[in-house]
Amino acid sequence: MSTTGGRRPGGEHEVRGLVFRDDGEAETEPEPEPRPPSPARAGRRISRQKLTLLPALLIAVLLATWLWFRQAELDPVSENALSDGRVSKALWQHVELTVISTFFVLIIAIPLGVLLTRAAFRKATPVAMALANTGQATPAIGLLALLVIWLGIGRRAALIGIIVYAVLPVLSNTIAGLKANDPTLLEAARGIGMSPLGVLTRVELPLAVPLILAGVRTALVLNVGTATLATFGGGGGLGVLITTGITNQRMPVLVLGSILTVALALLVDWLASLAELLLRPRGLEVGT
Amino acid sequence: MAETTSTTPSARSSGATGATIELENLTKRYHGNPQPAVDNVTMEIAAGETVVFVGPSGCGKSTTLKMINRLIEPTSGRIRIGGEDVTDIDPVGLRRKVGYAIQSSGLFPHMTVAQNIGIVPKMTGWPKSRIRARVEEMLDLVGLDPGEFHGRYPRQLSGGQQQRVGVARALAADPPVLLMDEPFGAVDPITRDHLQDELIRLQRELHKTIVFVTHDFDEAIKLGDRIAVLREQSHIAQFDTPEAILTNPADDFVSGFVGAGAALKRLNLTRVGDVEITDYPTATVDDPLQDIFQRLRAGGTNEILLLDKRGRPYKWLRRGDLMRAKGSLARAGTLVHDTVTRDATLRDALEAVLTDNAGRVAVTGRRGAYEGVVDMETLINSVHEMLEADRLDALEHQHDLEESRAGQTRPGQGGGGSGERGAPA
Ligand SMILES: Nc1ncnc2c1ncn2[C@@H]1O[C@H](COP(=O)(O)OP(=O)(O)OP(=O)(O)O)[C@@H](O)[C@H]1O
Numbered sequence: 275m276s277t278t279g280g281r282r283p284g285g286e287h288e289v290r291g292l293v294f295r296d297d298g299e300a301e302t303e304p305e306p307e308p309r310p311p312s313p314a315r316a317g318r319r320i321s322r323q324k325l326t327l328l329p330a331l332l333i334a335v336l337l338a339t340w341l342w343f344r345q346a347e348l349d350p351v352s353e354n355a356l357s358d359g360r361v362s363k364a365l366w367q368h369v370e371l372t373v374i375s376t377f378f379v380l381i382i383a384i385p386l387g388v389l390l391t392r393a394a395f396r397k398a399t400p401v402a403m404a405l406a407n408t409g410q411a412t413p414a415i416g417l418l419a420l421l422v423i424w425l426g427i428g429r430r431a432a433l434i435g436i437i438v439y440a441v442l443p444v445l446s447n448t449i450a451g452l453k454a455n456d457p458t459l460l461e462a463a464r465g466i467g468m469s470p471l472g473v474l475t476r477v478e479l480p481l482a483v484p485l486i487l488a489g490v491r492t493a494l495v496l497n498v499g500t501a502t503l504a505t506f507g508g509g510g511g512l513g514v515l516i517t518t519g520i521t522n523q524r525m526p527v528l529v530l531g532s533i534l535t536v537a538l539a540l541l542v543d544w545l546a547s548l549a550e551l552l553l554r555p556r557g558l559e560v561g562t
Numbered sequence: 563m564a565e566t567t568s569t570t571p572s573a574r575s576s577g578a579t580g581a582t583i584e585l586e587n588l589t590k591r592y593h594g595n596p597q598p599a600v601d602n603v604t605m606e607i608a609a610g611e612t613v614v615f616v617g618p619s620g621c622g623k624s625t626t627l628k629m630i631n632r633l634i635e636p637t638s639g640r641i642r643i644g645g646e647d648v649t650d651i652d653p654v655g656l657r658r659k660v661g662y663a664i665q666s667s668g669l670f671p672h673m674t675v676a677q678n679i680g681i682v683p684k685m686t687g688w689p690k691s692r693i694r695a696r697v698e699e700m701l702d703l704v705g706l707d708p709g710e711f712h713g714r715y716p717r718q719l720s721g722g723q724q725q726r727v728g729v730a731r732a733l734a735a736d737p738p739v740l741l742m743d744e745p746f747g748a749v750d751p752i753t754r755d756h757l758q759d760e761l762i763r764l765q766r767e768l769h770k771t772i773v774f775v776t777h778d779f780d781e782a783i784k785l786g787d788r789i790a791v792l793r794e795q796s797h798i799a800q801f802d803t804p805e806a807i808l809t810n811p812a813d814d815f816v817s818g819f820v821g822a823g824a825a826l827k828r829l830n831l832t833r834v835g836d837v838e839i840t841d842y843p844t845a846t847v848d849d850p851l852q853d854i855f856q857r858l859r860a861g862g863t864n865e866i867l868l869l870d871k872r873g874r875p876y877k878w879l880r881r882g883d884l885m886r887a888k889g890s891l892a893r894a895g896t897l898v899h900d901t902v903t904r905d906a907t908l909r910d911a912l913e914a915v916l917t918d919n920a921g922r923v924a925v926t927g928r929r930g931a932y933e934g935v936v937d938m939e940t941l942i943n944s945v946h947e948m949l950e951a952d953r954l955d956a957l958e959h960q961h962d963l964e965e966s967r968a969g970q971t972r973p974g975q976g977g978g979g980s981g982e983r984g985a986p987a
């Protein structure tokens with residue numbers, strides 16, 4: 275609006291848009307507007323490649339395994355271990371264990387993380403983190419044994435073991451994500467009249483989503499792994515195949531259990547990365 | 563400044579205009595520090611007034627400002643806005659009625675420009691259609707094209723544009739009071755200049771009560787109806803109009819802050835709209851060449867201002883120019899480099915006159931349309947008059963001071979002293 279208000283590119287006759295919009299931008303952006311979304315799109319394209327590669331690989335591996343088992347001559351012990359839909363039952367149990375445990379991990383760790391970053395409870399953060407660390411530092415199998423002694427054999431003990439084991443990554447990432455938020459931004463949020471709950475749900479959590487999701491992804495993969503131990507507590511899952519394979523020294527059974535576990539872990543990781551991509555708030559993309 | 567410019571409150575007449583702010587013995591003691599960060603500040607700010615806090619870093623400007631919307635709870639003292647004591651009311655409700663804009667804008671990176679601006683109206687429960695209309699209106703108000711910027715994320719904006727959105731957000735729910743903490747501190751000087759001009763224009767339309775924090779004295783002069791120069795612990799060294807502070811700094815601390823070149827700074831205090839804007843012969847690019855020739859010959863001057871299709875100054879055209887360019891308007895004459903608006907300071911105008919060799923500068927109105935010209939002679943005359951008036955004022959003031967000194971001991975130099983004198987009615 276001042277002296278430079280009417281300045282325009284030399285010789286140019288018609289200036290695009292309204293003049294009173296031009297000033298201010300005229301100096302800050304002498305060149306035509308860069309198209310902002312393009313770098314983001316490029317970033318997406320790269321991850322899209324990554325996203326299609328993995329499922330293709332998984333399908334190939336699973337197909338190869340299936341073809342091999344179709345032509346393989348299995349002895350009665352192996353036959354017995356793999357027949358009557360035992361494989362699909364084990365797989366299904368495993369998925370259930372993973373999903374249920376992850377669900378509980380989320381509803382425990384995220385609210386806890388939120389609570390521990392509130393001013394009133396900040397002092398409790400070291401204690402809670404120490405506890406969560408102990409949970410993860412304890413060997414999973416030992417933890418499971420203790421839980422079985424305490425709760426008896428069954429799925430409940432197995433689930434609790436898995437949950438205790440996976441709380442830490444989600445909790446620490448939630449806390450890290452919430453703490454990483456710029457305090458001046460949060461002050462601005464309060465300054466324009468957001469209630470504490472509003473600041474949390476509209477600003478803090480959305481901005482922490484990328485880190486929280488990274489923690490959830492770690493927890494998911496971790497859970498697929500620890501769920502193989504559920505069999506020792508009578509919780510079923512793909513661990514059944516693996517232990518049967520080992521105790522009866524039947525390689526095919528062991529290999530199938532392992533391949534399915536690895537494939538499931540990779541699939542879950544892939545799904546989680548998909549979720550990360552879709553749930554990350556727009557506007558936060560790097561390179562935008 | 564608020565008194566001198568009595569513009570009609572434009573199309574946006576629905577807006578709530580300013581409310582008074584009264585701070586009474588406001589004190590803030592931070593935990594574990596026996597020295598208060600803000601010590602016993604008492605201040606009255608009139609409705610519709612722009613008050614600027616200046617002072618050295620760490621003197622408590624931000625703390626004082628944030629106590630007004632209770633982002634920082636005062637240790638003691640009262641705050642009244644529009645006569646209502648807000649010291650103990652629900653702070654969330656209070657803050658929704660007080661606009662707040664900060665340095666580097668404080669925009670939410672995960673929300674679009676429209677969502678950022680619409681957030682306060684949304685929280686106060688406005689219907690969607692009204693929010694949408696309001697967002698458009700606000701973008702337009704701060705000079706951003708709604709269609710283009712509406713759906714962008716803050717990352718996709720330049721610093722200056724972000725700052726504009728920040729101001730739009732602060733104004734969205736139409737609060738009577740606007741608090742701004744170094745809002746233009748993080749942008750380059752040219753953009754800052756533009757933003758300041760925009761704020762002046764906005765304020766002329768909206769008449770909010772604005773409390774503005776800066777450590778840039780030039781910014782304070784430009785924006786403030788009154789300036790509060792603060793020293794440590796927010797003690798008020800002087801609270802007065804820019805003119806009074808420039809010509810009559812209360813003490814060495816204030817003079818130190820005013821800095822050198824007070825006479826030149828004085829140029830910042832008068833606006834182009836306050837001096838004589840004269841007519842000038844013009845023609846538009848659509849006029850037939852014959853007419854333009856005629857006008858060049860007929861007019862007393864041998865130069866005319868050529869306007870483009872939208873009536874914006876385009877070229878200075880001398881009598882010989884058309885001849886030399888063989889009758890081609892596209893080649894003839896010299897381009898207009900610089901124009902000023904009525905809100906520009908005399909300093910801006912002087913600069914424009916000096917850089918453009920036309921000896922005058924074109925004055926433009928809304929959308930850059932031509933309104934008149936200001937020439938060198940007018941500028942020099944007004945500066946002379948202005949400085950003369952200041953000198954007389956200063957003499958008078960000194961006289962008063964000596965008299966009162968002779969009469970008794972010097973009146974308390976803190977807070978109130980010279981402050982109340984400059985208060986607009
Ligand atoms: N949360 C806090 N805890 C303790 N002391 C604080 C806190 N915030 C500010 N202070 C102190 O209060 C004083 C005033 O701070 P304030 O932020 O109001 O200064 P300012 O005038 O805005 O400075 P600047 O120009 O650098 O922004 C400073 O000495 C600062 O150290």
Ligand SMILES: [Mg+2]
Pocket residue numbers: 623624625743
């Ligand atoms: Mg500050």
